[in-house]
Amino acid sequence: MNTQQPSDRSGTSNSNPATPQAFHGGGKIPFRMYEDSKQVSQVVAAEIADLIKERAAAGKNCVLGLATGSTPVNVYSELVRMHREEGLSLSNVITFNLDEYFPMQPDCLQSYVRFMREHLFDHVDIAEENIHIPDGTIPAEQVADWCRQYEAKIDSVGGIDVQLLGIGRTGHIGFNEPGSGTESLTRLITLDRLTCIDAASDFFGIENVPRRAITMGVGTILKARKIVLLAFGENKAGIVARSVQGEMTPTIPATFLQTHPNTEFILDSAAAAELQDIKTPWLSGEIEWDKAMVRRAVIGLSLTLSKPVLMLTDADYNENGLQSLLAEYGSAYEINLHVFKQLQNTITGWAAGKPDQPGVVFPKRIVLFSPHPDDDVISMGGTLIRLAEQGHEVHVAYQTSGNIAVFDEDALRFAEFVTDFCDTFDINHDAIGDLTQTMIKFLNQKNAGEVDLQQMQQLKGLIRRGEARAGARICGVQDKNLHYLDLPFYETGVVRKKPIGEEDIQITIDLLRKVKPHQIYAAGDLSDPHGTHRTCLDVIFEACRRCRDDDWMQECDVWLYRGAWQEWPPHEIEMAVPLSPQEVERKRVAIFRHESQKDRALFPGPDAREFWQRAEARNAKTARIYDELGLAQYQALEGFVRWKELRG
Numbered sequence: 001m002n003t004q005q006p007s008d009r010s011g012t013s014n015s016n017p018a019t020p021q022a023f024h025g026g027g028k029i030p031f032r033m034y035e036d037s038k039q040v041s042q043v044v045a046a047e048i049a050d051l052i053k054e055r056a057a058a059g060k061n062c063v064l065g066l067a068t069g070s071t072p073v074n075v076y077s078e079l080v081r082m083h084r085e086e087g088l089s090l091s092n093v094i095t096f097n098l099d100e101y102f103p104m105q106p107d108c109l110q111s112y113v114r115f116m117r118e119h120l121f122d123h124v125d126i127a128e129e130n131i132h133i134p135d136g137t138i139p140a141e142q143v144a145d146w147c148r149q150y151e152a153k154i155d156s157v158g159g160i161d162v163q164l165l166g167i168g169r170t171g172h173i174g175f176n177e178p179g180s181g182t183e184s185l186t187r188l189i190t191l192d193r194l195t196c197i198d199a200a201s202d203f204f205g206i207e208n209v210p211r212r213a214i215t216m217g218v219g220t221i222l223k224a225r226k227i228v229l230l231a232f233g234e235n236k237a238g239i240v241a242r243s244v245q246g247e248m249t250p251t252i253p254a255t256f257l258q259t260h261p262n263t264e265f266i267l268d269s270a271a272a273a274e275l276q277d278i279k280t281p282w283l284s285g286e287i288e289w290d291k292a293m294v295r296r297a298v299i300g301l302s303l304t305l306s307k308p309v310l311m312l313t314d315a316d317y318n319e320n321g322l323q324s325l326l327a328e329y330g331s332a333y334e335i336n337l338h339v340f341k342q343l344q345n346t347i348t349g350w351a352a353g354k355p356d357q358p359g360v361v362f363p364k365r366i367v368l369f370s371p372h373p374d375d376d377v378i379s380m381g382g383t384l385i386r387l388a389e390q391g392h393e394v395h396v397a398y399q400t401s402g403n404i405a406v407f408d409e410d411a412l413r414f415a416e417f418v419t420d421f422c423d424t425f426d427i428n429h430d431a432i433g434d435l436t437q438t439m440i441k442f443l444n445q446k447n448a449g450e451v452d453l454q455q456m457q458q459l460k461g462l463i464r465r466g467e468a469r470a471g472a473r474i475c476g477v478q479d480k481n482l483h484y485l486d487l488p489f490y491e492t493g494v495v496r497k498k499p500i501g502e503e504d505i506q507i508t509i510d511l512l513r514k515v516k517p518h519q520i521y522a523a524g525d526l527s528d529p530h531g532t533h534r535t536c537l538d539v540i541f542e543a544c545r546r547c548r549d550d551d552w553m554q555e556c557d558v559w560l561y562r563g564a565w566q567e568w569p570p571h572e573i574e575m576a577v578p579l580s581p582q583e584v585e586r587k588r589v590a591i592f593r594h595e596s597q598k599d600r601a602l603f604p605g606p607d608a609r610e611f612w613q614r615a616e617a618r619n620a621k622t623a624r625i626y627d628e629l630g631l632a633q634y635q636a637l638e639g640f641v642r643w644k645e646l647r648g
Helices: 037-057 073-086 112-119 140-156 193-203 218-222 234-245 253-259 291-305 314-318 323-329 332-346 375-389 408-424 430-445 454-474 502-515 532-546 581-592 611-628
Strands: 023-025 031-034 062-066 093-097 099-102 162-165 187-190 212-215 226-231 263-268 365-370 393-398 482-484 519-523 557-561 575-579 636-642
Touching (some): 037 062, 037 073, 037 162, 037 226, 037 263, 073 112, 093 112, 099 112, 140 187, 218 253, 226 253, 291 314, 291 332, 291 611, 314 323, 314 332, 365 375, 375 557, 375 575, 375 611, 375 636, 408 430, 408 454, 454 581, 502 532, 519 532, 575 581, 611 636
Parallel strands (some): 031 263, 062 093, 062 162
Antiparallel strands (some): 099 212, 187 212, 557 636, 575 636
16 A cells, blocks of 8 residues: 655645645554545545555455454445446455454344445455455354464465454454454454443344454454554544554553554544644644644643643743743733633523624524434533523424334333223224234344334334424424434434435435524534444535525524534534533433433443433533633533534
8 A cells, every 4th residue: 555655744745636635643653644534435445446456467466354344334335436437346356354253144234244245345346255254153163273274365365465454442453352462363252341332233232242253363463564444533532542652562452553564543533633643733843823723732731730721821831842832922821811712702601692682683593403313402402492492493303213222122012002002992903903913023033133124113213203202392392393304324224324315415405495594503423333423414514515505504504512422622612502400400301201212222332321421421521621721610511513614
């Protein structure tokens, strides 16, 4: 793979103008950072394609080590596109996959054999005999021999040219869990509990996740001539930083990549956020002190020293690597006052403006997009309450049905209720009875991970819809302003979704043009375990772009909220809405209306707390940070960031 020349600190590079700009940084492992995961995937796919063509021109095979999971999906999609549209041939490619669950049948929904066929192999011209994936069907007593043969096959083709990796929350690469050594080869391993938790969404609950897997070893991976590790999203930032900058340790297997002479991490901006070159760039070289960088540096300094912003001194700046900032502004007083006023101006109890403000439309039409049926109340329930109480016309658009996140026991309870209801009131229920009995029979015989009947998916969707309606009512939103979009990309019945389609975008455009909102709120937390938030946000952004020239869009602001999976850092928050203790309590009641998600969510992700606990803790932490920075003390704050693409 070709590596671009290092960029300067502004993030520019010597690449072709058509190539996304990259920031190049270092540590114990060099890294490249692009703005988003789409750019990363396009660049990596292009570099793999160049290698494939280079080897083909020389009459040689190209041997690729491949990973699974959500991280490399868009790389594979781009390779498929290049095959179809640009004539890229993979006929000289030989592949070896990193791992597979054990036991696992190849046609199961969670099988990596099925994953690779659906995302890559069935769509390109790779020869069947050139595909190698660990076999989850062999008897346990034969696994050791099979693994030795797998290693021998890799050696027989001359080793792996490029090994693609993702990284787990424990720092695992492949399924090499903490404790794996540099000499480990392909073998059967037991999965760490955190790995099982992270995989729970794919298996409809942690109890269904296999406890073992076959994986290439760390030693096998380190034999590759080039290693490329991809990581996306805020939830990977911490482990990426420890792997790139921390000490090498068996407790974080990814740190062993520090010993490899040709390893590179390729990251989106979120996954790179904790790396020193990104988090504190002023410590790595000269930078341009723009408004955003000044704010980030001052807030970071204030929190590090546990001193309110207005109490920072010249010595504090000089002694903590901020001499250039101090020199540019002349005094700590000027810097402190500048940033303090910025922070102060973010706080407002009137997210859509006050009725007596000159030139402000009041009341406003507002559309709040909720990826799942509960994200509205979890992430911005307090602001939603305020918007409704202040007299705005608030619409909530539930983008997906959320049907895969309902436990079978809850669906069974509702199906049985329908039967009991009809019996109690002597209602003729031949058709209803047949349907409910079919669903009850299916649930009683359902295998772990089996796709629900279409009727069962619809029933689970209705359960979530009723909960959404109840939660919105608590917040004061009228039933007539609730919109259930049921975007088609989501309706697969399984965790793995379809790509965004034209119908998804058009449904969203139709709603926007019907309401003509003055404000749009959308979920900007992209670390949900099955990627629905990211996909839903992409749909909204594309719909807004297509409505860019509409009259109503000229005065429409798009605000991004968080809360279900992570929170905005204080230096990014552009609007902070304070919540009183009473509003926090009311928000909690609204979240409680989502009973199917109460006590234990089907897809909890890496945070074991209930959603109401997560939301309250994050909102309280934001308020506490504002207090520590020297601003007013509040019970809780909900933070928002403006989407700037429409008007810069």
